[in-house]
Every structure is written in structure tokens, then in C-alpha cells.
Amino acid sequence: MSHYLSHQSELLENLRDTLKLMESTLVEQFGDTTAQQISDRVLSEFKALIPEIPYIEGRRAKLLNFFLLVTAQEVAAFRALEQFGQTPPQAWELCHKALRLSTQKIPKWKLWILQKLMFSKPIHWLMEYRGKRGHTEKFGDFEIEYLSSDGEDFELGVNYHKCANYKFAMEHGAEAFAPYICMSDVALSDAFGWGLKRTQTLADGCTHCDFRMRKGAPTQLSSRTPEVQQTIEKIAANEHLEQTV
Numbered sequence: 001m002s003h004y005l006s007h008q009s010e011l012l013e014n015l016r017d018t019l020k021l022m023e024s025t026l027v028e029q030f031g032d033t034t035a036q037q038i039s040d041r042v043l044s045e046f047k048a049l050i051p052e053i054p055y056i057e058g059r060r061a062k063l064l065n066f067f068l069l070v071t072a073q074e075v076a077a078f079r080a081l082e083q084f085g086q087t088p089p090q091a092w093e094l095c096h097k098a099l100r101l102s103t104q105k106i107p108k109w110k111l112w113i114l115q116k117l118m119f120s121k122p123i124h125w126l127m128e129y130r131g132k133r134g135h136t137e138k139f140g141d142f143e144i145e146y147l148s149s150d151g152e153d154f155e156l157g158v159n160y161h162k163c164a165n166y167k168f169a170m171e172h173g174a175e176a177f178a179p180y181i182c183m184s185d186v187a188l189s190d191a192f193g194w195g196l197k198r199t200q201t202l203a204d205g206c207t208h209c210d211f212r213m214r215k216g217a218p219t220q221l222s223s224r225t226p227e228v229q230q231t232i233e234k235i236a237a238n239e240h241l242e243q244t245v
Contacts (some may be wrong), residue, residue: 003055021101046076056140092180103191115193154212179203189219
């Protein structure tokens with residue numbers, strides 16, 4: 001039995017909260033009736049996916065499990081929006097906005113603590129230790145290589161040689177959407193202060209995903225899939241315009 005079946009009500013309620021944040025956007029784009037139909041369909045798709053969501057045991061896997069839940073929500077949204085004629089880039093623009101709105105609801109004190117923990121001395125020491133030993137670990141369908149920082153380009157660095165998020169998308173009807181799901185890290189890095197730079201992903205057809213983090217640095221993510229890169233640039237331009245108006 002899936003770990004998440006016992007938490008189904010809580011997971012669906014969390015998704016309802018996110019859809020509520022998106023209500024005005026959906027109504028503006030689709031009208032009242034269709035917006036409600038889309039929300040209902042997203043919930044239905046997510047409910048069907050809940051038994052399929054992988055769960056990785058252990059405290060160290062907590063963040064990876066969080067990523068998997070976000071991915072499952074986004075796969076559900078894509079599967080629903082596709083039924084209403086939305087293309088992968090159109091679906092991603094809505095998913096990106098939903099993630100932005102969700103992270104904005106996280107208390108600032110919690111974000112501050114999470115950033116402090118991410119770039120704390122114990123984490124630095126542990127990452128350096130693993131990196132110098134050429135350490136690679138497997139967590140479920142994740143395979144993560146730790147890197148030793150040179151003190152200039154990045155503070156924390158990992159390469160993902162296998163990714164459960166990518167595998168989940170590919171196995172659940174979201175092949176065309178998989179490279180967009182990787183762009184969830186734009187909103188997450190901005191919110192949690194990761195200072196993430198990434199130039200390639202498994203979903204782009206590369207051998208690994210290259211995560212490089214530096215406290216206080218701007219988020220810099222690019223995609224080697226042209227239509228995904230175009231969507232990233234479009235969203236960034238629109239957000240910049242909204243901030244200046």
C-alpha cells in the first residue's frame with residue numbers, strides 16, 4: 001500500500017488550497033465554468049496518482065519526498081490541462097504561477113531558517129567530505145553525486161545521475177512536460193534562497209542534472225530544450241514587467 005494513501009485527505013486539501021490561489025487566474029483565462037471544471041479535473045488526476053507517488057524512507061529523504069509531491073501535483077495539472085487543449089508550455093506557465101503563489105504563503109521566518117540550515121557549517125563540512133571522497137548515494141530512484149566546492153563557483157554542488165521526478169513524469173503520461181517540471185527549481189530556489197545555477201537536466205537528454213548553489217546568488221536556470229528555454233525567458237520577462245508596473 002502506498003505511503004500516501006493514509007494521507008490522501010491532507011494531500012487533496014493542500015492541492016485545493018493551491019487551486020484556490022489560482023482561482024482568479026483560471027477564471028480570467030477560461031471563464032467561471034471551465035475554470036471550475038479544470039480545478040475538479042486536476043484534483044481527480046492527482047487523486048488517481050496518489051497511490052503511485054514514490055516515498056523514500058529516512059529523514060535525509062525529506063526534501064526529495066517534497067520534490068516528488070510537487071512533481072505529482074504538476075503532472076496532475078498537466079494531464080488535466082491537456083484535456084482542455086493546453087500545450088506543455090501553456091500548462092507550465094500556470095504551474096509556475098501556482099508554485100510562485102504557494103511559496104509566497106510560506107512564513108518568512110521559516111524560509112530564513114531553511115536557508116540558514118542549507119548553508120550552515122555542518123552542511124558545508126558534510127558536502128565537502130562527501131565530495132572529496134567522490135561519494136555517490138542512492139535514495140529510491142535518485143542517484144546523487146556530491147561535489148567538493150572550489151570556494152569560487154559554488155558553495156554546494158551535486159549532480160543527479162538519476163531522478164525519481166523525471167521517472168515519475170515519464171511513467172505517468174507527462175513525457176512532453178518533463179523538461180518543464182525541472183523548472184520548478186526556479187520558484188523554489190528564489191523562495192528558499194538556494195542561489196541555484198543549473199545548465200542541464202536529464203529531461204533535456206543530458207547525462208546528469210548539474211546543481212550548483214551559492215548563498216545570495218541569483219537563480220540561473222537554463223534548458224537545452226529550445227521551447228522550454230523560450231518559456232523560461234517569456235515567464236521571466238512577464239514577471240519583470242509585473243514588478244515594474
